[in-house]
Amino acid sequence: MTTPFGWGWTNVLDPVVAGRAQFAVALTIHIIFAALSVGLGPFLVYFVVQEIRTGKQRYVRLREFFTKVFALGFVMGTVTGIPLGFMFGTNFASFSRVAGELIGGPLSFEAKMAFFLEAAFLGILLYGRERVPEWFYALSSGFVALGAWLSAFWILVANAWMQTPRGYELVERGGRTVAQLTDPMAAFFTPRLPWLFVHMQSAAIISVTLAIAGIAAYFVYHNRDSEVWNTALRAAVVVLLVMSVFQVFHGDLYARHVADTQPQKFAAMEAQYETSTGADLHVIAVPTSVDALDDPRAENLFTINIPNLASFLASGGDPSAEITGLNEFNYDSPPVALVFWSFRIMVGLGFWFVGLGVWGGYRLLRGGIRASDRYLIALMCSAPLGFTALITGWYVTEVGRQPWIIQGVLRTSEGATIGLSSAEATLSLLGVAAVYGTALVTFCYLVRQYVRSERERLLPPTAGDGDSGPDSGSNSDAGQQVVGSDD
Amino acid sequence: MTELVSMSSVQYPVESLPELWFAFVFAVLGAYLLLDGFDFGVGMLYARADGDERETMHAAFGPVWKANEVWLVLFGTVLFAAFPAVYANLLSRHYLLIFAILAALVLRGIGSKLREERDSDRWHRVCDRSFVAGSTLAPFFLGMLVANWRFGLESTVNGTAIAVGLLLVTLSIVLGASFLTIKTRGDLRRTMRRYGRLGSVGYVAVSLATIGYIALAEPGGSPVPSTAETAVAIGGTIAFAALGIVANRRRQDYGWALSVAGLALVFVVFLAWTMLPAVDPAAALSIREAVVSPVALTVNSVVAVTFVPLIVGYFVLLYSVFSGPATAGDY
Numbered sequence: 125m126t127t128p129f130g131w132g133w134t135n136v137l138d139p140v141v142a143g144r145a146q147f148a149v150a151l152t153i154h155i156i157f158a159a160l161s162v163g164l165g166p167f168l169v170y171f172v173v174q175e176i177r178t179g180k181q182r183y184v185r186l187r188e189f190f191t192k193v194f195a196l197g198f199v200m201g202t203v204t205g206i207p208l209g210f211m212f213g214t215n216f217a218s219f220s221r222v223a224g225e226l227i228g229g230p231l232s233f234e235a236k237m238a239f240f241l242e243a244a245f246l247g248i249l250l251y252g253r254e255r256v257p258e259w260f261y262a263l264s265s266g267f268v269a270l271g272a273w274l275s276a277f278w279i280l281v282a283n284a285w286m287q288t289p290r291g292y293e294l295v296e297r298g299g300r301t302v303a304q305l306t307d308p309m310a311a312f313f314t315p316r317l318p319w320l321f322v323h324m325q326s327a328a329i330i331s332v333t334l335a336i337a338g339i340a341a342y343f344v345y346h347n348r349d350s351e352v353w354n355t356a357l358r359a360a361v362v363v364l365l366v367m368s369v370f371q372v373f374h375g376d377l378y379a380r381h382v383a384d385t386q387p388q389k390f391a392a393m394e395a396q397y398e399t400s401t402g403a404d405l406h407v408i409a410v411p412t413s414v415d416a417l418d419d420p421r422a423e424n425l426f427t428i429n430i431p432n433l434a435s436f437l438a439s440g441g442d443p444s445a446e447i448t449g450l451n452e453f454n455y456d457s458p459p460v461a462l463v464f465w466s467f468r469i470m471v472g473l474g475f476w477f478v479g480l481g482v483w484g485g486y487r488l489l490r491g492g493i494r495a496s497d498r499y500l501i502a503l504m505c506s507a508p509l510g511f512t513a514l515i516t517g518w519y520v521t522e523v524g525r526q527p528w529i530i531q532g533v534l535r536t537s538e539g540a541t542i543g544l545s546s547a548e549a550t551l552s553l554l555g556v557a558a559v560y561g562t563a564l565v566t567f568c569y570l571v572r573q574y575v576r577s578e579r580e581r582l583l584p585p586t587a588g589d590g591d592s593g594p595d596s597g598s599n600s601d602a603g604q605q606v607v608g609s610d611d
Numbered sequence: 612m613t614e615l616v617s618m619s620s621v622q623y624p625v626e627s628l629p630e631l632w633f634a635f636v637f638a639v640l641g642a643y644l645l646l647d648g649f650d651f652g653v654g655m656l657y658a659r660a661d662g663d664e665r666e667t668m669h670a671a672f673g674p675v676w677k678a679n680e681v682w683l684v685l686f687g688t689v690l691f692a693a694f695p696a697v698y699a700n701l702l703s704r705h706y707l708l709i710f711a712i713l714a715a716l717v718l719r720g721i722g723s724k725l726r727e728e729r730d731s732d733r734w735h736r737v738c739d740r741s742f743v744a745g746s747t748l749a750p751f752f753l754g755m756l757v758a759n760w761r762f763g764l765e766s767t768v769n770g771t772a773i774a775v776g777l778l779l780v781t782l783s784i785v786l787g788a789s790f791l792t793i794k795t796r797g798d799l800r801r802t803m804r805r806y807g808r809l810g811s812v813g814y815v816a817v818s819l820a821t822i823g824y825i826a827l828a829e830p831g832g833s834p835v836p837s838t839a840e841t842a843v844a845i846g847g848t849i850a851f852a853a854l855g856i857v858a859n860r861r862r863q864d865y866g867w868a869l870s871v872a873g874l875a876l877v878f879v880v881f882l883a884w885t886m887l888p889a890v891d892p893a894a895a896l897s898i899r900e901a902v903v904s905p906v907a908l909t910v911n912s913v914v915a916v917t918f919v920p921l922i923v924g925y926f927v928l929l930y931s932v933f934s935g936p937a938t939a940g941d942y
Contacts, residue, residue, distance in 0.1 A: 196724070196728075198677070199677070199720060199721075199724045202677065202680065202720065203716070203717050203720050203721060206680075206683065206684055206713065206716065207710075207713045209684060209687055209688060209691075210687060210702055210709055210713065212691070212698075212699075212702075213687075213691070213698045213699050213701065213702025213703060213709075214702045214703055214706050214709050214710070215703075217699035217700070217702065217703035218699070220691065220695050220698055220699035220702075221695055221696050221699045223695075224691060224692070224695020224696070224698065224699070224903060225695065225903045225904060225907040227691070228688065228691035228692035228693070228695050228698070228903075229692045229907060229910060229911055229914075231688040231691060231692065232685070232688035232689045232691065232692040232911065232914075233914050233918075234688070235681065235684045235685040235688045235689075236685065236914060236915065236918040236919065236922065237914075237918055239681045239684055239685075240678065240681050240685075240921075240922045240925050241925065243677040243678040243680075243681050244678045244925035244926065244928065244929045245925075246677065247673075247674040247675060247677065247678060247929055247932075247933070248674075248929070248932055250674070251673065251674045251933070252674075252932055252933075255932050255933070256932060298696070298896075298900055304903075304904045304906075304907070305903070305904060305906045305907040305910070306906060308906065308907075308910045541699075541703040541706075543703075544703065544706060548706050548707055551707065551710075552706070552707070552710045555710060555714065556710075559714065559717055563717075563721070566721070566725065570725070570728050573728065573729070
C-alpha cells in the first residue's frame with residue numbers, strides 16, 4: 125500500500141525513510157524559529173531605534189516584549205538548529221562525502237559570519253541595556269538582525285546549489301565520486317539563489333508581521349486605546365500590505381524560473397502528467413474524492429481553471445508554450461500530491477494575505493483599525509498562517525526536487541548513510557520528534573504566557589476577569605487610565 | 612589513487628595548508644571544550660548550590676553560554692568544510708552518541724533558559740534537574756566521542772571512551788570553579804576555590820588512570836601514543852595542575868584560570884598531535900587523503916582569516932561588557 129507521500133507503510137522502519145522523516149520533522153519545526161529570527165530582527169531594530177530617538181515609553185514596552193520573544197525563539201532555534209547540521213553527517217553521510225566541498229563551506233561561513241555575531245550581541249541586547257551606551261545598544265540590535273539574515277543567506281546558498289548546482293566537477297577521489305569545487309562564485313551564486321533568498325526572506329517577514337499583527341489585534345480588541353499596541357498594529361499592517369503584494373508578484377516570476385530550471389518540479393506543482401501546450405492553471409482545486417487527495421490529476425479534481433495560464437506563466441507570456449509533463453522524465457516523479465497541495469495552500473494563503481493587507485490599508489485610510497471588530501478578529505485568526513504558508517512553500521521547494529538530493533546529480537536514496545540500522549534510525553527519529561515537538565509546544569505556551577502577563581499590565585484587575593468575548597471590549601475603557609500613562 | 616588531472620594543476624597557496632586546517636579544527640574544538648567546558652562546570656557545581664547562589668550562578672552564565680556553544684557549531688562545520696569524509700564517517704559511525712550529545716545540550720539549554728520563565732518551585736526544580744543533567748552528560752558524551760575518534764574505535768561504548776568522558780567531566784568542573792571564582796564574591800567564591808583545588812587533584816588522578824588504562828588494557832585502536840608523548844602529556848598536566856593550585860591558594864584568580872586553560876590545552880594538543888598524520892584513524896584516512904580540493908580549502912581559508920579575528924573581537928567585547936562579579940538580580 126502506498127501512502128500519499130509515496131512511501132510504503134511496510135517500509136516505515138527503513139533507515140533511509142526514517143532519516144528523511146527525521147530531517148523533515150526537524151526542519152519543519154526549526155524553520156519556524158529561523159524565520160522568526162529573520163522576520164523579527166528588523167522589527168526589533170525599529171523598536172530600539174524609535175525608543176532611543178523618541179524616548180517614548182511605548183517603544184520601550186514593544187522592545188521589551190519582542191526581545192523576550194526573540195530570545196526565546198533564538199534559544200529554540202539554536203536547540204533545534206545545532207542537530208540539523210549534524211544530521212548531514214549522521215543520516216546523509218554519502219551526501220556529505222559527495223557534496224562536502226560545496227555544502228560544508230557555506231555552513232561553516234554561516235557559523236563564522238552569522239552565529240557568533242547573533243549570539244554575542246543578543247547577550248548585550250538582552251542583558252546590556254544599562255551597561256552600554258545607547259548608540260551601541262542600537263548597533264547591537266542591528267548586528268543581531270544582520271546575524272539572522274546572514275545565517276539565512278548561507279543556508280540558502282547551500283540549498284540553492286542543491287536545486288541548481290553549478291561551479292563544480294565530478295572527480296574520483298579515494299575510489300569515490302565527489303563534487304569538487306572549481307568556481308566558487310558560480311557555486312555560491314547559483315541561478316536559484318536570488319529567487320530563493322528574496323522569496324524566503326519576504327516569507328519570513330510576512331510570517332512575523334502576521335504574528336505581530338495578530339498579537340497586537342488581540343490587545344487592541346481588548347483595549348482600544350492602548351497606544352503601545354495600536355502602534356504595533358499600524359506598523360504591522362503597513363508592512364503586511366507592502367510585503368504581501370510584493371510576494372505575489374515575486375512568486376509569479378519565481379515560478380517561471382522554476383519552470384525553466386526544474387521543469388519536473390513545476391509539473392508536480394501543477395499535477396501535469398502529460399506534456400501539453402496551452403496548459404491551464406488550476407487556480408482553485410477541490411478534491412472530489414479521497415483518491416484526488418492522494419493522486420491529484422486534472423480529471424479527478426473540481427477545478428477553476430484559467431485557460432492557458434500555466435503555459436503563460438511558465439513561459440513568461442506565451443499562452444501556447446509547451447509544459448513538459450511528469451511522464452516525460454525518465455526517473456521517478458516527486459510525490460505529486462504533497463507538492464501540488466502544498467503549493468495550493470501556499471498560494472491561497474498568499475492571496476489571503478494580500479486581502480488582509482489591502483483591507484487593513486483601507487481601514488487605516490478610513491480612520492483607524494481599532495474600530496473594526498471584524499478586521500481585528502481576522503488578524504487574530506491569521507496570526508499563525510504566515511508560518512503555514514512558509515512551511516508549505518518549503519515543502520514545494522524540497523519535496524518537489526525529489527528524487528534528487530542534488531538536482532540531476534545525486535538521488536536522495538544514494539545520499540543516505542549506508543549501514544545505518546533501522547533500530548538506530550527509528551530511535552533517533554522518535555527522540556527528535558519528541559524533543560522538537562516539545563520545543564515547539566513550550567515556545568507556544570511561553571509566548572501565550574507573555575501575552576497573558578502583558579494583558580494583565582494593560583487591564584486593571586477588575587476588568588481583566590473576562591477572558592475574551594464581547595464584554596472585554598467595553599471593560600477595557602476602564603483600563604484607559606492605566607494605559608493612558610503609556611507615553 | 613586516481614587523482615586527478617585537475618588537482619595537480621592547482622596547488623595550495625601555502626604548501627602546508629591542509630595541516631594548518633587540521634590544527635585549526637582542533638583549535639576550534641579546544642576553544643569549545645574550554646568555553647563551554649566552564650558552562651558545563653557551572654551546571655555541575657550548580658547541583659551543590661542553594662537558592663541565592665543558584666541565582667548568582669545563572670547571572671554569571673546567562674549572557675555568555677549561547678555564544679560559547681556556537682564553538683561546537685563552528686567545530687562541526689569547519690570539520691565538514693575541510694574534511695567532509697571525516698565528518699561523514701565520524702557522525703554516522705557514532706550515530707546514537709551524536710544524538711546523545713545533542714540531547715544533553717538540549718537539556719542544558721532548555722533547562723537554563725526556561726527556568727526564569729515561570730515563578731513556581733516545581734517548574735524551577737524540573738528546569739534545574741534538566742540543567743544539571745545536561746551539563747554533566749554533555750562533556751561525558753563529548754569525551755566518549757573524542758576518544759573513539761582519536762583511537763579509531765568502531766564500538767561506541769568501551770573503557771577508553773568512558774575514561775576520557777570522565778576526564779572531560781572533571782576538567783569541566785575545574786573550569787567551572789575557576790570561572791565562578793572570578794564571577795562571584797563571598798562564601799560562594801570560597802567554596803568554588805575549594806572545589807577548584809579538589810577538582811584539579813581529581814583531574815590529575817583521572818588523567819593518570821586514563822593513560823594507565825590505555826597503556827595496559829590496549830584500547831584496540833591506533834595509533835598508540837608513544838612513551839615520550841605520554842610522558843610530556845603527564846608532565847604538562849601535573850605542572851599546570853600544580854601551578855593552578857598554587858595560584859588558587861594565593862588567590863590569583865586569573866593566574867589560576869590560565870593554568871586551567873593550560874590543562875585543556877595539553878588535552879587537545881595530545882589528542883591531535885598523537886593522531887598525526889591520520890585524521891580519521893578508524894578509516895585509515897590521512898590529512899592529505901581526506902582534505903578538500905585546493906580551491907575549496909583556499910576559499911575556506913580566506914573566510915577563516917577574515918572572520919576568526921572578528922569572532923575573537925566579539926568575545927573580548929562580550930566578556931568585557933559583562934565583566935565584574937555577577938549578582939543574583941541581573942538575570
